[in-house]
Amino acid sequence: MELLSQMWSLLGLLTVLQNILPAQLLSLLHSLWESLQDAITPYSYFDIPEFLGSSAINPNDLYRHVHLYLFHHLLLHPPSPPPRLTLSSSSPSSPPSFSLSPNHSLHDTFAGHRLLWTHHSDSLHDSLEERRFFSLRLPKRHSHAILLPYLSHLSSSARNLTITSRDRRIFTNSSPNSWSSVPFRHPATFQTLALNPNLRSFLLSDLDSFAAGREFYTRVGRPWKRGYFLHGPPGSGKSSLIAAMANHLQYDVYDLELTRVPHNSALKSLLLQTTPRSIIVIEDIDCSLQLAGERCSKKRKADDDDEGWERVTLSGLLNFTDGLWSCCGEEKLIVFTTNYKGEVDKALLRPGRMDVHVQLGACGGHEMREMVERYVGGDWEEMMEVAERWMRNGAVMTAAEVGEVLLRNKGDGEVAVKELVGELEGRINGGCSEELEEEWVGEEGEEEVMVGREKRRRGRNGCAVREASCMWEKRVRFLTRLGSFTKSESGRRGV
Known part of the structure; x- marks a missing residue:
């Protein structure tokens, strides 16, 4: 009882001193007390404030990284008993998120060491504002060895969480020098695509290797980008494959419409506005502009001289994909598509520009x-x-x-x-065989039969485009011809 009385007396004395002593002296005494604690404690403490400097203007990115990291840590490794959490929601439609409440702590482990995070919130003197910061407690003997690796691990985890949790978008160049975007919610994935198993495995391996290749591309001195050239008949799944690639890598998509780009300078401006972790797509490259065989046409060259700079040239597109400007930004895929590979200038397809060529054709078994x-x-x-x-x-x-x-x-x-x-x-042969066609030569003419065979030959190669009513017309023609053939056979036999 006497000890309790002495404690109350000491608290009363501290309260009186706090009201009497100047604020500067109290701050000095507080600093001396913390220094004494640091000298005798086996731990080192590091503070991470919410803002840089004395004014709440410049946010501290490391504070935001710690906030995200602890949120992810609480999701994956909920402690027992759980600490006090603060729930919040940015809009009625979004699910609530939670964070560590002020003046509560959470343990973490790294490299075999036990670490402690504490979220502090102090009210400023003579102000309604609060000063928030995280403090990190590390073992003093190992703090210098584990601090920087641990913070690097923390920031990397926070960046990955930001990328995977954000709303991805698809952009289009709605004006000559700028992009507009909408949320990207295409449902295609590599599990839903009708792909050859070997092609699927190759693409997944290649994409994963690219996404994890930051150190490799830096070591070999190459821009961190990769080109994919998708070619095949209409309906073979080129656009769906691009969507699956974007969903697999969690990348944004920039759908570049070259016909809206007036000149090379505008093309460079659009390239500079693209963000890392994105796919730049030019669909139907053979139809976007008259680029095929451009360097071989003297007339085209003369036309270029007459038009001046008001046109995107093949040279500008080559610089876009593989020139000095292509290294602006990192972790990007550039994808060209076409229905007719032979119509695309070979300069666009060489290694270093289009690294992976993917042929998509008819649906297999x-x-x-x-x-x-x-x-x-x-x-x-x-x-x-x-x-x-x-x-x-x-x-x-x-x-x-x-x-x-x-x-x-x-x-x-x-x-x-x-x-x-x-x-x-x-x-299959319009519902009949080539042997029957030989019998129709006298009635329909050899030229029609040869045309029909050529169409079937193109169809087997996956290059012919069938009209909607083509099959029904073939069936009617087959029945008519079959009736004529039957009558002619009956006449020959005298029936």
């Missing part, structure tokens, strides 16, 4: 099975074997065409697969 399983499910082994037999005989369908057949019959798997098999069967 494995890809078709994946799509059937994903769209309608069920076991349709017998019908799928028939479908694959038609494909081996030359029937060609792109992933978009297969998806359309399955989509309009998604409620009935049997009808969907039967229609898919029938569609493939109808693409």
Whole structure:
């Protein structure tokens, strides 16, 4: 009881001294007390204020990194018992987030050492404002060895959390010198794409290697960028593959429309505005501008001289992809697409500009099975074997065409697969054989037969584009010709 009385007396004396002594003297006494504590304690303490300097103007990035890191730490490794947390929400539609409440602590471990974070919040004298900061407690004997590596680990984790949690966007050059954007929410992933398994594995490995290649690209002295050239017929999945790449890497997408760029200087300006961790896309590069074979045309060169600088040139696009300006910003992918590879100038496709060439063609057996399983499910082994037999005989369908057949019959798997098999069967010689065509030469003419064969040959190579009513026209023509053939055979035999 006597000890308690003495403590109350001491507290009363401290209160009186605090009201009597000048603020400068109290601050000095407080500093001396902290110095005495630092001298006898086995720990080192480091303060990380919310703002730099005495005014609350310049925010401290390290404070924000600690805040994000501790938030992530609480999600992955909730302590027991949990500390007091502060809940907050930026909008009614967003889920609440939580942070360490003021004047509470949280333990962490690094390199076998136990660390302690404490969130402080002090009211300023004669002010309603608060001074917030984090303090880090480290073992004094090892503080110099682990402080910088630990802060580097903390900042790296915070940056990754910022990238993965932010809303990604897709940009377009709506004006000659600036971008506009909307949220990017394309659902395509490598798991939903109809891709050859070997191609899928290669692309995933290549993208992951690129994303983790900061030190490698620095060591070899190359800009941290990579070019992908996607080519194939319409509907083969080029745009969906770009969306899957962006979703896999958590990158933004810049969809560059070259026809809206007036000259090379505007192209450079747009490039400088792109951010790291992004994909720059130029679709249908062969149609965007008259770039193919530009260096070989004297007339084109004369036209360029007449137009002056009011045009994006092949040279400007080459500098965009592989020149000095291409190193502005890091961790970027540049993707070109085209339906016709032969129409693109070879200067754009050499290694260093387009590093990976991906050919997307007709839907194969494995890809078709994946799509059937994903769209309608069920076991349709017998019908799928028939479908694959038609494909081996030359029937060609792109992933978009297969998806359309399955989509309009998604409620009935049997009808969907039967229609898919029938569609493939109808693409084999228009529903008939070349032997029957030989019998029609006298009636329809050899030229028409040769044209039909050429169309089928192109279809087998995945280069012909089928019109919507083409199959039905072929079936009607087949039935008509088959009737004529039957009558002529009957006449020959005297029936």
